[in-house]
Amino acid sequence: MSKGLFEIPGLSTKEQDLALLKKSKTRAKATATTKSSGGSIVNKINTLVAMVETHLGQFADETLIIQDEQTLHDYIDKCIANGIYGIDTETTGLDPLVDELVGVGIYTPGEKTTYIPVNHISYVTGQKVKNQLSADIIGKELARLEGIDCDMFNAVFDIRVLMHGTSTRLKCTWDASLASRCLNENEPVKKLKPLHKKYVLRGEDDVFSFSELFDNPKIFQKLPIRTAALYAAHDPKITWEYAEYQRNIFKTKENLKDVYWVFKNIEMLCVDAVVDLENTGVAFDLQYNEELKKKYHALLDEKEANFHKLCEMYSAEIEDYRVNPIPHTKKVKGKDVKYTITLDNPINIQSVPQLQALLYDIAKIPPTIDKKTKKESFSTSEEVLQKLKNPLADAILEYRSFSTLVSTFIDKLPECINKDDGRIHCKFNQYGADTGRFSSSDPNLQNIPSHNKDIRKMFVATPGYIMMSADYSQQEVKGMAQMCGDEGMIEAFRQGKDFYAEIASVAFGYPYEECLEFRPDGTTNPDGKARRAQAKSILLGINYGRGAASIAEQVGCTKKEAERIKDDVFRGFPAIAEFERQSFEMAETLGYVTTLWGRKRRFPSMLLPDYEFEYIESPDNLDPLDMDDVEQEVPEKVMQKYTNRLKNAWDAKKRAAIFADAKSEGIKIIDHTRDKDYTKIVNARIQGTAADMSKLAMIELNKNERLKELGFRMLIPIHDEILAECPEENAAEVIPLFAKIMSEAPGERFIVPISCDVEVTHRWYGKKYKLENGKLVEEKE
DNA sequence: CAGCTATGCGCC
DNA sequence: AAAGGGCGCATAGCTG
Secondary structure, rough: OHHHHOOOOOOOOOOOOOOOOHHOOOOOOOHHHHHOOHHHHHHHHHHHHHHHHHHHHHHHEEEEEOOHHHHHHHHHHHHHHOOOOEEEEEOOOOOOOOOOEEEEEEEEEOEEEEEEEEEOOOOOOOOOOOOOOOOOHHHHHOOOOOOOOEEEEHHHHHHHHHHHHHHHOOOOOEHHHHHHHHOOOOOOOOOHHHHHHHHHHOOOOOOHHHHHOOHHHHHHHHHHHHHHHHHHHHHHHOOOOHHHHHHHHHHHHHHHHHHHHHHHHHHHHHHHHHHHHHHEEEOOHHHEEEEEEEEHHHHHHHHHHHHHHHHHHHHHHHHHHHHOOOOEEEEEEEEEEEEEEOOOOOOOOOOOOHHHHHHHHOOOOOOOEOOOOOEOOOOOOHHHHHHHHHHHHHHHHHHHHHHHHHHHHOHHHHHHHHHOOOOOOOOOOOOOOOOOOOOEEOOOOOOOOOOOOOHHEEEOOOOOOOOOOOOOOOOOHHHHHHHOHHHHHHHHHHHHOOHHHHHHHHHHHHOOOHOOOOOOOOOOHHHHHHHHHHHHHHHHHHHHOOOHHHHHHHHOOOHHHHHHHHHHHHHHHHHHHHHHHHHHHHHHHHOOOOOOOOOOEEHHHHHHOOOEEEEEOOOHHHHHHHHOOOOOOHHHHHHHHHHHHHHHOOHHHHHHHHHHHHHHHEEEEEEEEOOOOOHHHHHHHHHHHHHHHHHHHHHHHOOOHHHHOOOOEEEEEOOOEEEEEEHHHHHHHHHHHHHHHHHOOOOOOOOOOOOOOEEEEEEEOOOOOOOOOEEEEEEOO
């Protein structure tokens, strides 16, 4: 059977198909317009029915379609008796608050797998088809599953869909998607079916795999129930099978004990918090947004006009360029490709190539030297443009400073408002980053500008509520001190000292007071400020894996000096150097590093040798007795020779020459040194430990009964900060409790003292309030 | 048309 | 020897 047979635009109801999200938005419109135009949807459905019947019809006997209350009740009984079930939902789209629940699949081992149609409609009449259980009954039955182990894949989505569709909130005990991240955050396969195929079926072909090609979520609802069931009832079953596979891995591998702890006690407990976060959303001030729109569009137009006015200085050259563009070459897949730049009229200020032509070809600005490649750079990045000190470059910078704000935030955010409650409900991917951090999307609420004071003010507290922002002060540095276990560093925090000043004091040999930015009388101390800044950038540099040159640039000193400063810090705090060394060693010997709580970040390439040597083909010196397909090993001496030469050659050209030498000797050298990225190792531990801590806080905040009673709800977690709100009248009790729970959440394992600042406002970055005798009072500036 | 990469930039 | 860690998203421009 050829794959081509299945390449029919069809349907997808799979929430985990994140890649389809963007598509579905535009395609939904396309479908809506073609729907009335006639036959295409009927054809599609007929084709799908036939396809599913042909390939999945054989599973009809193993599939139970539940359309009456008694059958559902009996099946739930079986789930309860078994103590475990897998569950999966089918919907009309990817937004649980907007899209509809179409059907539910449930599976419990030893029984048939099931499909419960909820909201199928006739593609002819558009009416709901008969013999579907009501949301009430399904909700009532699902509620009986409380306390039973539950497997899901992307639990947050299914829980929210079922809340919206049946008013019953399930508790997931095993999210196979999160388990997959814990077991291997580098896993490239993200979706359930391919994961099941890869690990449970071990790559064997799977008759269900064609369903990945279904790509229109709106069609599923219109399929005949039998067709939908044949397709959908498979999912809860493979969810359970894949979860079983994962449970077995966790059970049999001793070195996954800590990761299992993280999975069960951090990740799985976070699910509930994320469900609430996404359901809650955040209030948005549309009126204020309109004001900003006017203001910023006017500014943007002004900046663009200013740019074009400056371009007029070169109008003759620009005209000439349009007729005779200067040819350029660029590398495409390693090959040099010639191209010319076509200038729009007027020049498109948003086009990088057009700006390059304008600045470097037309205005003849000498290119800067790229620090990294040491070559001429025709970049139009902010960093480069600033150095040019050119009016055109400045005009572009001014335009850009507004264009991102306008397109990504001011214009985009209001489009994200949910029509029912007027709030923005983004998605939070709780294991979005490989380090364990959250990420946010659709829209991303973790990158709302903070430098610009206008944008965040569009986010407001619910009427009658106040907004609170609590942040862990110096979370990552404290994580570093904790991981280093250095008494001196920890003591600095215990005494409430300015940490970087203390580091500078010990490392550079000055009194603590001489390393502070301000003197006791409030005047600035330039020397103290510089020392503190140096210590700070060394510590941050260690966290970010920065080299001396990069630090030197930031501090404004020579590379030599930067190296000396780093040595001073390492000498003053040997624990830091030791932590770095141990982390590298851990990565090199185990292939992964761990956080304070045992989360892993794997770096498999660290286990490889720097170089591998093999003969390209039969070398002259082959032993004739050893000919039968046995790989001839390159002698140790030869390998040593090349390894030594490569050790002293970091220039790309020199290295290429060495590889060429080896090739002429019939030896192929595989270079793994490029895959070994030491810059990520320390950071993975620090950032990951901080992420663990923040998640523990979210768990505690979310489950705290008192906070619940007081109407406290989280809005946006931003790595080391949590934005939340509560009814104004409860502020006096909530605010200190908020800070207390945040500070205590990490528990005894984290011995560095933790403190949290809570800021109280009515809108994000708005006027601050403080508590005075249990009342909120506006803070004076 | 959708899908991809490159470039650039917002946040912690 | 040197190396800026972790995200998501907008736009341009090319490709199938």
